[in-house]
Amino acid sequence: PVAYREGVLRIVPITARARVREVMDEMGRMLRSWLLSQLARSVIVALILWLALQVLGVPGAPLLGLQAGVANFVPYLGPLIAALPIALAAMPLGLSTVAWVLAIYFVIQTIEGFVIAPLIQKEAVNVPPAWTLFAIVILGAMFGIMGVALAAPLVAVGRLALLRFYVEDWLGDRPVIPTGAERSEA
Numbered sequence: 202p203v204a205y206r207e208g209v210l211r212i213v214p215i216t217a218r219a220r221v222r223e224v225m226d227e228m229g230r231m232l233r234s235w236l237l238s239q240l241a242r243s244v245i246v247a248l249i250l251w252l253a254l255q256v257l258g259v260p261g262a263p264l265l266g267l268q269a270g271v272a273n274f275v276p277y278l279g280p281l282i283a284a285l286p287i288a289l290a291a292m293p294l295g296l297s298t299v300a301w302v303l304a305i306y307f308v309i310q311t312i313e314g315f316v317i318a319p320l321i322q323k324e325a326v327n328v329p330p331a332w333t334l335f336a337i338v339i340l341g342a343m344f345g346i347m348g349v350a351l352a353a354p355l356v357a358v359g360r361l362a363l364l365r366f367y368v369e370d371w372l373g374d375r376p377v378i379p380t381g382a383e384r385s386e387a
Contacts, residue, residue, distance in 0.1 A: 224365045228358050231326055235354050238325035243270040246280075246313055250287075253305045257298060259291050269306075273313070275350045277337060280310045326357040 206225055213221045247270025254262035265287050272283035284306055291302040322328070336356035340348030368374050 220365075220370065224362065227365070228361055231357060231361060232354055234325040235322075235357060238321040239274050241321055242313060242318055243273045245317060246270050246273045246309060249309050250306065253309065254287070254291075254302065257291070257301060257305070258294065259287075259298070259302060260293075261290055265290055273310075275346075276333065276353050278341075278346075278349050280314075326353075328353070328357045328360055332356050332360065 206222070209225070210218050210222060247266045249266075250269050251262050251266025254265055259265065268286060269280070269283040272279035275282075284303065287306055288299055288303055291299045319330075333353050333356055336352040337349050340352040340355065342348070344351075369376075
């Protein structure tokens with residue numbers, strides 16, 4: 202919100218306020234994109250899983266799809282946690298149904314993790330997956346489940362701050378944006 206941003210800007214030297222405001226606005230747009238991308242991923246998982254569980258006759262398929270979508274919001278750890286209630290709900294239907302449910306869940310999560318998520322996240326935050334994994338481990342060890350849940354947006358904001366304030370402003374290494382003629386030659 203503007204009131205908080207302007208409050209933070211009061212402690213920044215007047216000469217740097219315009220640049221800090223610009224970077225904070227960029228961070229806000231990036232966080233909004235990250236949040237919307239996480240929401241899109243969660244909805245995709247919830248809908249596909251709901252349909253798959255409905256076809257297999259698992260009771261409570263809409264609720265299980267919803268909880269899997271919500272759990273999918275937490276990277277890496279959420280899908281593991283969501284698998285337990287799904288397997289428990291399928292148990293009364295027999296071992297073969299449990300095996301099918303878990304296999305389908307694994308396929309859905311694999312496709313989401315290796316295809317859908319990178320395509321969506323590439324446009325939203327452009328953070329290398331290794332950085333995200335590292336942040337999840339470190340922040341998870343320090344702050345528990347809250348650290349795991351907030352690791353991805355925090356590393357994205359930290360990366361953006363590092364690029365803008367240190368690399369571009371301090372080191373003077375600004376990215377070169379090719380002109381139309383240079384793009385056609387490349």
